[in-house]
Amino acid sequence: MTDFAIELNGICKRFGAVQANRDVSMNIAKGSIHGIIGENGAGKSTLMSILYGYYQADSGSIAVDGKTVRIRNSQEAIRLGIGMVHQHFMLVDNFTVLENIVLGAEGGLLLKQGLAKAREHLQALNRDYSLEVDPDAIVGELGVGLQQRVEILKALYRGADVLILDEPTAVLTPQEADHLFCILRALREQGKTVILITHKLREVMDITDAVSVMRAGTVVGNVRTADVDKEKLADLMVGRKVTLKVDKAERAPGAAVLDVRQLCLTDARGVKLLDDLNFQVRAGEIVGIAGVSGNGQSELLEVLAGMLEPTSGEIRYQGTDLLQEKSTQPRAALYRRKGIAHVPEDRSREGLVKSFPMFENAILGYHDDKSVSKGGLYSRQALLARTRDFIRQFDIRPDNAQLRVGLLSGGNQQKVVLAREIHANPDLLLIGQPTRGVDIGAIEFIHKRLVELRDAGKAILLVSVELEEILALSDRILVMAGGQISGEVAAREADTVSLGLLMGGHKQ
Amino acid sequence: MEQLFSLLDSTIRVATPLVLAALAGMFSERSGVVDIGLEGKMLVAAFAAAAAAFVTHSPWLGLLAGIMASVSLAMVHAFVSVTYNGNQLISGMAINTIASGITPVLGLAWFQQGGNTPQLDDDSRFHDISLPFADALSNVPLVGHVYSKLLSGHSILVYLTILIIPVVSWVVYRSRFGLRLRAVGENPHAADTAGVSVARVRYIALFWGGVLCGMAGTFLSVYQTGSFIKEMTAGKGFLALAALIFGKWRPLPAVLGCLLFAFADALQIRLEGVDLPVVGQIPSQAIQVIPYVLTVLLLAGFVGRAVAPKAIGVPFVKSR
Numbered sequence: 001m002t003d004f005a006i007e008l009n010g011i012c013k014r015f016g017a018v019q020a021n022r023d024v025s026m027n028i029a030k031g032s033i034h035g036i037i038g039e040n041g042a043g044k045s046t047l048m049s050i051l052y053g054y055y056q057a058d059s060g061s062i063a064v065d066g067k068t069v070r071i072r073n074s075q076e077a078i079r080l081g082i083g084m085v086h087q088h089f090m091l092v093d094n095f096t097v098l099e100n101i102v103l104g105a106e107g108g109l110l111l112k113q114g115l116a117k118a119r120e121h122l123q124a125l126n127r128d129y130s131l132e133v134d135p136d137a138i139v140g141e142l143g144v145g146l147q148q149r150v151e152i153l154k155a156l157y158r159g160a161d162v163l164i165l166d167e168p169t170a171v172l173t174p175q176e177a178d179h180l181f182c183i184l185r186a187l188r189e190q191g192k193t194v195i196l197i198t199h200k201l202r203e204v205m206d207i208t209d210a211v212s213v214m215r216a217g218t219v220v221g222n223v224r225t226a227d228v229d230k231e232k233l234a235d236l237m238v239g240r241k242v243t244l245k246v247d248k249a250e251r252a253p254g255a256a257v258l259d260v261r262q263l264c265l266t267d268a269r270g271v272k273l274l275d276d277l278n279f280q281v282r283a284g285e286i287v288g289i290a291g292v293s294g295n296g297q298s299e300l301l302e303v304l305a306g307m308l309e310p311t312s313g314e315i316r317y318q319g320t321d322l323l324q325e326k327s328t329q330p331r332a333a334l335y336r337r338k339g340i341a342h343v344p345e346d347r348s349r350e351g352l353v354k355s356f357p358m359f360e361n362a363i364l365g366y367h368d369d370k371s372v373s374k375g376g377l378y379s380r381q382a383l384l385a386r387t388r389d390f391i392r393q394f395d396i397r398p399d400n401a402q403l404r405v406g407l408l409s410g411g412n413q414q415k416v417v418l419a420r421e422i423h424a425n426p427d428l429l430l431i432g433q434p435t436r437g438v439d440i441g442a443i444e445f446i447h448k449r450l451v452e453l454r455d456a457g458k459a460i461l462l463v464s465v466e467l468e469e470i471l472a473l474s475d476r477i478l479v480m481a482g483g484q485i486s487g488e489v490a491a492r493e494a495d496t497v498s499l500g501l502l503m504g505g506h507k508q
Numbered sequence: 509m510e511q512l513f514s515l516l517d518s519t520i521r522v523a524t525p526l527v528l529a530a531l532a533g534m535f536s537e538r539s540g541v542v543d544i545g546l547e548g549k550m551l552v553a554a555f556a557a558a559a560a561a562f563v564t565h566s567p568w569l570g571l572l573a574g575i576m577a578s579v580s581l582a583m584v585h586a587f588v589s590v591t592y593n594g595n596q597l598i599s600g601m602a603i604n605t606i607a608s609g610i611t612p613v614l615g616l617a618w619f620q621q622g623g624n625t626p627q628l629d630d631d632s633r634f635h636d637i638s639l640p641f642a643d644a645l646s647n648v649p650l651v652g653h654v655y656s657k658l659l660s661g662h663s664i665l666v667y668l669t670i671l672i673i674p675v676v677s678w679v680v681y682r683s684r685f686g687l688r689l690r691a692v693g694e695n696p697h698a699a700d701t702a703g704v705s706v707a708r709v710r711y712i713a714l715f716w717g718g719v720l721c722g723m724a725g726t727f728l729s730v731y732q733t734g735s736f737i738k739e740m741t742a743g744k745g746f747l748a749l750a751a752l753i754f755g756k757w758r759p760l761p762a763v764l765g766c767l768l769f770a771f772a773d774a775l776q777i778r779l780e781g782v783d784l785p786v787v788g789q790i791p792s793q794a795i796q797v798i799p800y801v802l803t804v805l806l807l808a809g810f811v812g813r814a815v816a817p818k819a820i821g822v823p824f825v826k827s828r
Contacts, residue, residue, distance in 0.1 A: 054826070074700075074701060074703060075703040078703055084701070086701065089698075090697055090698040090700075090701040090702070092690070092694045092695045092698050092699070093694065093818070095690070095691065099687060102687070103687060103691050103698070103699065103702045103704065104688070104699065104703035104704045105702070105703065106684040106687060108684065109683060109684050109685075110682065110683060111682055112682065114684070154702070
């Protein structure tokens with residue numbers, strides 16, 4: 001007998017030129033919640049995929065309950081009592097909860113007995129862990145929080161003793177996340193082992209007993225949570241000191257640059273995506289829009305950038321209503337020319353052409369800029385020079401202006417978009433998910449640039465699902481829920497609890 | 509009354525191969541594999557069945573040959589689209605092309621009758637069967653009429669098909685295989701992580717699709733015409749596919765769609781050369797177009813939004 005549920009010893013895994021895991025060792029105690037924290041690409045997911053049987057390690061060994069095992073596929077992992085809750089749920093939308101749970105473990109050729117047995121078992125699990133899932137609900141009609149619980153049930157139904165959760169809170173409201181943590185604590189009390197993969201320091205501090213920090217494929221620390229603090233973990237994670245808070249001075253904002261009045265957007269099915277929005281963004285301030293994704297923030301950005309036509313309302317920019325402007329060119333181009341820059345939420349689909357080199361991406365949307373083009377032809381020299389400027393100013397790596405953008409990391413791609421939009425010297429910057437899929441070093445850099453821009457008197461509208469980011473950057477915070485603004489808070493007075501309530505749709 | 513009964517009687521005859529093919533399509537499409545090769549599989553089965561029945565003088569061996577021919581094409585389709593993640597439309601199209609090419613070539617080489625097979629003698633064909641007491645009951649009004657005129661007097665293949673319909677429906681909704689089949693067609697990644705082999709389920713689905721197509725083809729040559737005729741499927745595979753979509757990929761509504769198309773077809777045969785009141789005699793071309801116009805109208809208007817299995821046409825590649 002051993003006290004460890006899982007022991008990983010010297011795991012190595014290489015994909016082509018990339019060493020995803022290098023000599024990774026960690027012991028995960030039985031009946032504990034063990035955090036694995038690291039930046040994007042630190043090798044957390046690869047390691048867990050090896051444990052769950054998706055990949056075979058090149059070398060190293062895995063022991064479950066003290067016995068060395070080989071896990072060749074996920075069925076073997078399940079048989080060893082390992083369950084996984086994926087970041088993207090693995091559920092069949094048009095099946096009921098019950099059908100999803102028995103799938104692959106039906107217990108016989110006929111469904112009837114299997115389903116009856118599963119229903120009983122499910123009710124017991126529901127009771128033990130207060131999961132509150134209706135077995136006959138259609139999964140596609142459930143909210144993400146409940147879908148996640150269905151995933152947990154699926155693993156428990158298969159007799160999982162070790163539960164791996166991959167970034168489980170990425171899609172949850174703070175309340176849902178709290179509920180999830182209650183469930184995880186209940187699991188621990190029942191003697192289950194939980195492995196929590198995350199990049200959120202707060203979660204690790206809140207709930208884990210021990211934590212393994214990964215950086216660039218290796219484990220840089222195995223510590224007890226009680227022995228460390230946030231700053232120490234962040235330090236381990238990125239390998240140098242980072243300030244979690246963005247330094248920014250108080251600043252009195254100027255005149256309103258953007259004034260949105262009664263803005264509405266209704267889709268073809270009659271659903272109100274934007275419902276009577278009224279707000280201003282003033283020069284020299286960052287207005288953050290918080291909310292769980294899918295509550296109208298994306299549509300708001302697209303409407304303001306001219307990519308979507310609103311159903312009604314006014315968008316007053318520097319005093320005139322943009323929607324009344326007549327123009328032969330597309331709205332997005334018109335707005336851009338007027339000084340509204342847009343860093344779209346999904347940079348790889350809307351901000352960049354991945355198969356183009358960096359220098360061609362550097363003028364996307366600004367093709368008629370006279371300094372690089374003449375009579376419809378652009379000057380390659382001028383363009384390359386500009387791109388090299390971007391590379392220098394934004395520390396884009398690798399520093400090769402002719403490299404295909406798709407080959408850059410997420411953070412560097414984002415820097416290319418940001419450099420391009422800031423270069424246009426906009427009066428209003430619309431920016432969506434500025435640091436999604438961006439590593440911590442680049443996050444810090446991007447945040448600094450945004451604050452600089454604000455201090456230079458620009459108006460910035462920031463949409464992000466990362467509350468910490470909204471809190472760190474914004475001067476004022478608007479919360480969106482169900483297409484409406486459910487509340488406004490000054491950044492100084494905001495805390496995650498009040499914001500979380502607003503995000504859940506509780507009106508002020 | 510007599511007229512109506514004979515109309516419904518021929519509806520059943522025309523519907524049988526459509527139903528079999530539609531159910532075949534349902535298996536493969538519910539598993540996430542597009543099956544436009546129904547037509548080709550039926551054609552090859554019709555040829556193989558007729559040829560085997562002619563040589564062996566046994567309709568049952570003909571049926572076996574038809575099924576084997578159709579299943580082997582289905583396995584080619586599975587190999588291309590499941591094992592090699594190929595384009596399922598191209599694979600299906602290739603099956604249709606191969607089928608319409610290889611059948612007359614082999615027919616010409618083996619039987620020298622312009623690509624057709626020789627007419628089968630009575631022993632080598634499936635025959636109409638009288639159900640017990642059909643004669644005795646034929647004078648009982650309605651019930652007796654329905655029994656003796658409509659239900660009795662069909663081929664064994666028709667009765668098999670009538671049995672197969674509830675069995676298929678039961679398999680899809682009540683069995684372990686059915687659950688996995690539907691899961692694999694909707695979200696193969698979910699099925700995979702739940703420990704279901706996506707490839708295995710798709711192979712099995714395509715196999716049963718092959719079997720059913722084989723029966724459909726055999727029905728055409730060894731029962732209906734008594735010989736293989738070039739291109740004798742004449743779009744029936746696609747009609748079955750249309751019925752499947754009409755039924756939103758559910759077995760019973762798909763069968764209903766087949767009956768509807770078959771009724772239109774039977775009606776067309778009946779109307780040919782008949783003087784109708786007011787309009788007089790309708791040109792035969794206009795009548796022949798009825799089933800096809802009906803197809804277009806039904807698919808465009810009445811079905812509403814047909815929600816296909818979500819993963820249809822998408823090869824399954826493990827995401828990690």
